[in-house]
Amino acid sequence: MESFKNIIDEYYPILYKIGRSFTNNRSDFDDLYQEMLIQIYHSLNGFRRESKISTWLYKVALNTAMTYNRKNKKKKREVQSDDMSLWDHQDDSTDTAQERDMEVEMLYDAINELKKDERAMVLLHLEGKQYDEIAQIMGISQSNSGVRLMRIRKRLQSILIRKGYERS
Amino acid sequence: MKDLDLNTIWKRSREKARTHYESLGDVERMARKQSDSILSKIYRNVLIENVFSVLFIVFLTVAVYRWNSGPAFWIFAAFFAGVVYLSFRVCFRFMRDIRRVNQQSVKESLQQYIRILGGYIRRQKILIYYITPIGYVVGLVVGALAGDPNDTLSETLKQIGLGAVVGLPFLFLIMWFFSRKYIQWVYGRPYKNLKETLENFEREENNPSGDEDGDHA
Numbered sequence: 001m002e003s004f005k006n007i008i009d010e011y012y013p014i015l016y017k018i019g020r021s022f023t024n025n026r027s028d029f030d031d032l033y034q035e036m037l038i039q040i041y042h043s044l045n046g047f048r049r050e051s052k053i054s055t056w057l058y059k060v061a062l063n064t065a066m067t068y069n070r071k072n073k074k075k076k077r078e079v080q081s082d083d084m085s086l087w088d089h090q091d092d093s094t095d096t097a098q099e100r101d102m103e104v105e106m107l108y109d110a111i112n113e114l115k116k117d118e119r120a121m122v123l124l125h126l127e128g129k130q131y132d133e134i135a136q137i138m139g140i141s142q143s144n145s146g147v148r149l150m151r152i153r154k155r156l157q158s159i160l161i162r163k164g165y166e167r168s
Numbered sequence: 169m170k171d172l173d174l175n176t177i178w179k180r181s182r183e184k185a186r187t188h189y190e191s192l193g194d195v196e197r198m199a200r201k202q203s204d205s206i207l208s209k210i211y212r213n214v215l216i217e218n219v220f221s222v223l224f225i226v227f228l229t230v231a232v233y234r235w236n237s238g239p240a241f242w243i244f245a246a247f248f249a250g251v252v253y254l255s256f257r258v259c260f261r262f263m264r265d266i267r268r269v270n271q272q273s274v275k276e277s278l279q280q281y282i283r284i285l286g287g288y289i290r291r292q293k294i295l296i297y298y299i300t301p302i303g304y305v306v307g308l309v310v311g312a313l314a315g316d317p318n319d320t321l322s323e324t325l326k327q328i329g330l331g332a333v334v335g336l337p338f339l340f341l342i343m344w345f346f347s348r349k350y351i352q353w354v355y356g357r358p359y360k361n362l363k364e365t366l367e368n369f370e371r372e373e374n375n376p377s378g379d380e381d382g383d384h385a
Contacts, residue, residue, distance in 0.1 A: 004199065005192045012195075016185035034198045039270050041199035046271055056271065063270040063277040066365065069206065069358045104181045107174065117369045120274055126178040139273025140373055147376035156174065 004041050011057050014127070021111045021119050022065040032068050039064045051136070058129075058137050062120050110159040118152045125149050206358045207281065210288050211266045218259045225252055275373075278366045285359050289351060296347040297340075304339055305332055 008015075015036050023029040043060050047053070111119050117138070124134045134149070135142040202208070225248045232244045262284070269280045308331040312324045319327075 005196060008195050008199075009192060013182045013185035017181055020181070031204065034201065035203060035205060037195060037199040038201060038203045039205070041196075042203070043267070043271055046268060059273065059277070060270045062274055063272070063281075064205070066274060066278060067205065067207075067281055067358075067362060069361065100180050103177050107177045107181070115368055115372075116365050117274070117372065126174060128175075137273060139275030139277075144373055144376050148372060151376070153174070160174075 004044055007040070007044075007053065007057065008037070011054065014054075014057060015061055017123060017127070018061050018065050020108045021123050022068060022116070024109070024112050032065060035068060036061045036064045055133060055137060058124065062123075062137065066116055066120060106160060106163055110156055110163060113159050114152065114156065118148075118155070121145065121149055122152050122156055125153070206355065207266050207269060207284060209354075210284070211263055214259055214262060218255060221255060222252060275366075275369060278362060278369065282359070282362050282366060285355060285362065289355050289359065292347070292351055296343050300343055301336055301340060304335060308332060308335075 015033060019029045019033045019036065023032050040057065040060050047056050111122060114122065121134060121138060124137060129137070131142045131145050131149075135145045138145060140148075229245055229248050233241050235241075265280065265284060269277055269284065271277075272280060305328075308328045311331075312319075312327045315324070315327070
């Protein structure tokens with residue numbers, strides 16, 4: 001049985017990306033990130049090695065994100081005013097690095113505009129998962145995942161263009 | 169329209185993730201904290217309810233023994249043991265389902281989540297709307313029986329009837345008003361959101377190449 005620390009050490013970027021794709025401010029992100037860690041920690045004993053550890057981890061983390069609810073409305077109001085300022089920006093980075101940072105932020109913002117199941121699917125797709133694995137994680141057929149992904153990808157692109165993204 | 173290079177941008181987000189990463193010790197400390205998810209709350213509630221139910225049944229068994237240590241006690245004891253066994257079986261199955269919910273596919277997990285949450289809401293409503301008034305009437309009967317032994321049957325029935333007529337509507341109104349608000353406040357919104365997410369999921373599954381319009385979750 002792989003230890004919790006080893007798993008997190010290897011797969012922490014997944015948790016970050018899922019957290020960013022399912023929240024739009026730092027406070028919610030921290031709550032969701034912690035909840036994913038808790039769920040992985042407590043579910044580890046139930047991992048039966050019937051699938052790859054990464055597939056299992058995606059399931060636990062995505063299910064946590066899909067069912068995540070903001071704690072309360074008051075908290076939502078508090079953070080709404082300065083959503084963007086809550087994310088880490090490296091002020092001393094070069095113009096190119098800042099531009100790349102902004103592109104990444106824009107992509108996360110665009111993903112946030114999708115429906116929850118669409119966010120999960122596009123995230124798996126961008127992570128390089130094949131249709132069969134996406135279908136297994138999502139619980140849908142392989143052909144269905146292919147058709148849906150094509151549509152979601154187009155929609156994501158149109159959101160990015162609306163947000164002012166230009167391909168260099 | 170040119171295809172935007174989403175994959176390249178996405179790869180850059182890995183670098184971004186690195187800056188957020190905390191030490192493994194911190195991560196493990198975070199993971200050991202208490203979960204805030206609605207199912208974890210239900211899990212804890214069910215556990216507490218069961219512990220209190222067992223304590224109550226033990227108390228009741230002792231009370232019956234003090235009242236009658238003969239055959240009546242053994243009948244009650246066997247009945248209580250059956251109740252404890254059944255409630256534990258149901259409770260452990262319920263808790264096992266909650267523990268497994270996150271390890272299924274996204275669709276199955278959503279379905280299971282809704283089934284558990286919906287079942288729990290129904291159970292709470294049954295407990296509040298039916299069991300509490302029945303418990304109140306049983307309390308009235310026990311109280312009346314423990315009263316003056318010289319009371320005639322008609323007097324005892326009168327006491328019980330009066331207590332029921334005066335207390336039940338009042339009790340029911342209070343329970344109905346506050347419990348409805350409480351259930352709606354704690355479980356209502358997450359339940360509604362989950363149902364919407366699953367409905368959307370299934371709609372898209374049945375119509376994968378459908379138009380792009382729709383509400384966002």
